[in-house]
Each structure stands twice: as structure tokens, then as C-alpha cells.
Amino acid sequence: MKKLLLKLMLLFLPFLLFLTILVFWATYSYSYHLAILDKYQMLKNTTSPKLVLVGGSNLAFGIDSQLLEKELQIPVVNTGVSAGFGLGRMLDSVLPFLNSGDILLISPEYSLFSNAWNGDTAACELIFAARQYHLLIHPGYYDFPKDFLKYISDRSSVRFFTQTEPASVDAYTRDGFNQHGDYIKHLNKEAKEFSALGRAGEANKRYINRFFRFVDKISARGVFVLLTYPPFASASFNNSRQLIQELDKLFKAKENLVVISSPSEYFLDESFFYDSPYHLNAAGRKIRTTHLIKDLHKFIDNQ
Numbered sequence: 184m185k186k187l188l189l190k191l192m193l194l195f196l197p198f199l200l201f202l203t204i205l206v207f208w209a210t211y212s213y214s215y216h217l218a219i220l221d222k223y224q225m226l227k228n229t230t231s232p233k234l235v236l237v238g239g240s241n242l243a244f245g246i247d248s249q250l251l252e253k254e255l256q257i258p259v260v261n262t263g264v265s266a267g268f269g270l271g272r273m274l275d276s277v278l279p280f281l282n283s284g285d286i287l288l289i290s291p292e293y294s295l296f297s298n299a300w301n302g303d304t305a306a307c308e309l310i311f312a313a314r315q316y317h318l319l320i321h322p323g324y325y326d327f328p329k330d331f332l333k334y335i336s337d338r339s340s341v342r343f344f345t346q347t348e349p350a351s352v353d354a355y356t357r358d359g360f361n362q363h364g365d366y367i368k369h370l371n372k373e374a375k376e377f378s379a380l381g382r383a384g385e386a387n388k389r390y391i392n393r394f395f396r397f398v399d400k401i402s403a404r405g406v407f408v409l410l411t412y413p414p415f416a417s418a419s420f421n422n423s424r425q426l427i428q429e430l431d432k433l434f435k436a437k438e439n440l441v442v443i444s445s446p447s448e449y450f451l452d453e454s455f456f457y458d459s460p461y462h463l464n465a466a467g468r469k470i471r472t473t474h475l476i477k478d479l480h481k482f483i484d485n486q
Contacts, residue, residue, distance in 0.1 A: 215264070215355035216308045219276070219315075222262045222364045226280035233258040234479075235281065236364075237273050238290035239266030241413035245463035247472040248363035254476045255483060257286070261364035266292040266461075267305025271325030272318050274397045283405030288443075288479070290411050292461060293423055296391055296430055297384030301326045307334035324393050370465045375458040379418035386429050395437055402439045407486075410434055411478060412446045414471050416460035420450045443478040 226235065234257050236242050242263025252259040262277055270291050281287060292299070302309075306328035310319050320327055359368030402408050412431075420427070427446045435442050453460075455467030463471055 213356045213358060214308070214312065215357055215359070216268075216305055217313055218357045218360050218364075219262070219264050219268070219309060220313055221357070221360065222260065222264070223276070223280070225260045225362075225364055226262070226277060229258045229260050231282040232284040232286070233260060234286045234288060235259075235277060236261045236263060236288050236290065237277055238263045238270075238413065239268070239273075239292045239295070239461070240264065240366075240459075241266075241292055241461040241463075242290050243360070243364075243366040244369065244457060244461070245414050245468050245471050246365055246475070247468055248365050249361075250472050251476060251479075252363070255479055257483075259363055263290070263364070265305040266295055266299060267303040268309050269300055269302025269306050269325055269328060270295040271300060271321065271393055271397065272302055272306055272309065272328075274401070275321055275324065276315065276318055278401065281401060281404060281406045284407075286407045286409060286483075287401060288409045288411060290413050292413055293415070293427055293430065294383045296394070297387055297426060300387065300390040300393065302328035303330040304328075304334040304337065307331055324396065369457050369462070370468070372457070374454075374456065374464055377456070377459050379416065379422060380460050381422055383423040383426050386426055386433070391430075391433055395440070398437060398440050407441065407482075408439060409441045409443050409479075409482060411442075411444045411475060412449045413461055414449045414451055414455075414463050414467060415446075416453045416456050417450060418453065419460035420446075441482060443482055444474075448474060448478075 234251070234255065236246065236248070236259070240263060242261055243265075246261055246263070248259040248261045262273070270289075274289075277287070302325075306318075307330070309315050310328070311334075355366070356368065359366050361367050398408050431442070431446055434440055449471065451463075451467055451470065455464060455470065456462055457464040457467075
């Protein structure tokens with residue numbers, strides 16, 4: 184029996200070694216998702232009170248933080264990278280940098296409350312490639328990300344180990360972000376064709392309760408927790424209208440969560456988007472930022 188176990192161990196050892204290398208091998212330094220490490224450094228270096236933006240790529244592609252900072256007279260850090268990190272993981276990661284008097288503005292993609300709360304391959308890259316192992320699992324708040332096998336598959340190609348530069352000039356890259364955390368590499372480029380997103384699914388009460396648990400935890404620190412809605416292209420908005428309306432009611436009923444906008448205010452024509460229903464182009468970014476400044480002024484001026 185012992186010999187059999189030893190043989191099995193020797194048989195599987197190379198596979199386990201290869202799997203370990205795939206999971207923990209450092210990704211290329213220009214990876215778009217590794218920009219989160221630069222944003223953690225921005226948070227660390229920014230004094231309070233500050234305005235911290237949390238959400239997915241709707242924030243990365245769709246905010247002019249420099250204009251926000253100028254108009255609101257408060258330091259701004261945009262931590263948006265990818266909805267694929269999972270909202271619970273995003274909130275958990277910024278928590279150590281939040282102090283009493285700070286403003287946390289959450290702009291979540293709608294699918295985060297239906298089927299994407301725990302993240303996908305982007306979360307795997309955050310945890311393993313970016314070495315943020317503490318964000319693997321937080322019982323009661325978020326679970327292991329889905330698509331782990333796809334993450335392994337993507338990293339098992341020869342190209343992953345040999346690639347030294349982005350696959351194309353249009354690839355999202357870490358150096359596309361500015362000093363505030365805004366992605367600006369796309370602003371002077373032509374828009375690309377994209378398809379509308381289908382129905383985002385049903386509101387998942389378990390995920391919403393986990394979100395509210397984070398709101399309670401953060402507001403207990405003396406942080407103002409605000410929520411705004413993401414820009415969403417018209418056809419995609421209409422496909423998920425029922426979910427959006429339900430979420431809006433639930434968020435507005437949460438007493439320590441200040442909802443500063445309505446979903447329809449950020450429902451824009453497709454011509455204002457770059458390459459997806461959440462990624463604004465330069466014109467859309469300006470409209471969204473201007474509107475957000477007005478929404479934030481209403482809150483700040485009443486404090």
C-alpha cells in the first residue's frame with residue numbers, strides 16, 4: 184500500500200509542480216490588471232479627507248478625476264480596474280486605506296449583484312499574479328472566484344511565458360492609467376463596434392446582503408459611503424431595466440448608503456461609448472464627469 188501511494192505521489196508530483204508554476208508565475212509587468220498595485224500606492228500616499236472611487240472598468244474608462252479634484256477641492260483616487268475582481272474583493276482591498284472623514288463613492292456594474300459578485304479570471308490575477316493572497320476568500324463577504332480553470336488554461340500557453348510586449352497597440356495596459364487612476368490611453372482613438380449586453384440576470388439577495396455588510400463595516404469607521412450608477416449604453420440598459428429598478432429600490436432603502444443619482448441619469452446613447460456598453464469615449468467621459476460633479480456637490484455642500 185505504501186509503495187502504491189509513493190508511486191502515485193511521484194506520478195502526480197510533476198503535475199502539481201507545473202500547476203503551482205502556472206498559478207504563481209509572475210504575469211507580465213505591463214498587465215492591465217496589475218495597475219491595481221499602483222492604485223494601492225496612490226491610496227497610501229493620499230492624505231485624508233479624500234474621495235475614493237470603487238467599481239469596475241466603468242470607472243477606469245469613464246472618469247476625469249483631475250476635473251473632479253479641481254471642482255470639489257478634495258484629493259481623488261480612482262481605483263476602478265475591472266468588474267472581474269468582484270465588488271466584495273474591491274471593497275475589502277481599499278478598506279485599510281480609508282479613514283474617518285473620507286468619502287467612498289461606489290459605482291458598480293449591475294452584474295455584480297446578479298452573477299459576478301465573486302469575480303472571474305481577473306480576480307485570479309489579482310490574487311495570484313499580483314500577490315494579494317489575503318483577497319482569496321473572506322467568509323460571509325465573498326468566495327473563491329469563478330473561472331479558475333480558465334485562468335490556468337490561459338497561462339498554460341507558450342505565448343504566456345514568452346510574450347514580452349502587448350499583443351496589439353489597442354490592448355489595455357498598465358501604463359494607460361494616469362496619476363489619478365483614470366485610464367486615458369483610449370481617449371484619442373476611434374470607437375470600436377460592440378454588442379449590447381443581454382439581460383444581467385436576477386438580483387441575488389445573498390450578494391446584496393454581503394454588499395450591505397460591507398457598507399455597515401465601512402461606515403462604522405466614520406467613512407461616508409455613497410453610491411452612483413455606472414454609465415450604461417441604451418440597448419444594454421433596456422435589456423436589464425427590471426434588475427436595475429429593483430437594485431435602485433434596495434439601495435435607496437439602505438439607511439447608511441447615500442444614493443446620489445438615479446440609473447436613468449447615466450443611461451447614454453451608444454455614440455458616447457468606446458468599445459463596450461460600460462466604457463465611455465472622451466465625449467461620454469466628459470458628460471459623465473460633469474454630471475457626477477453636480478451629484479457630489481449636492482452631498483458635499485450639505486455636510
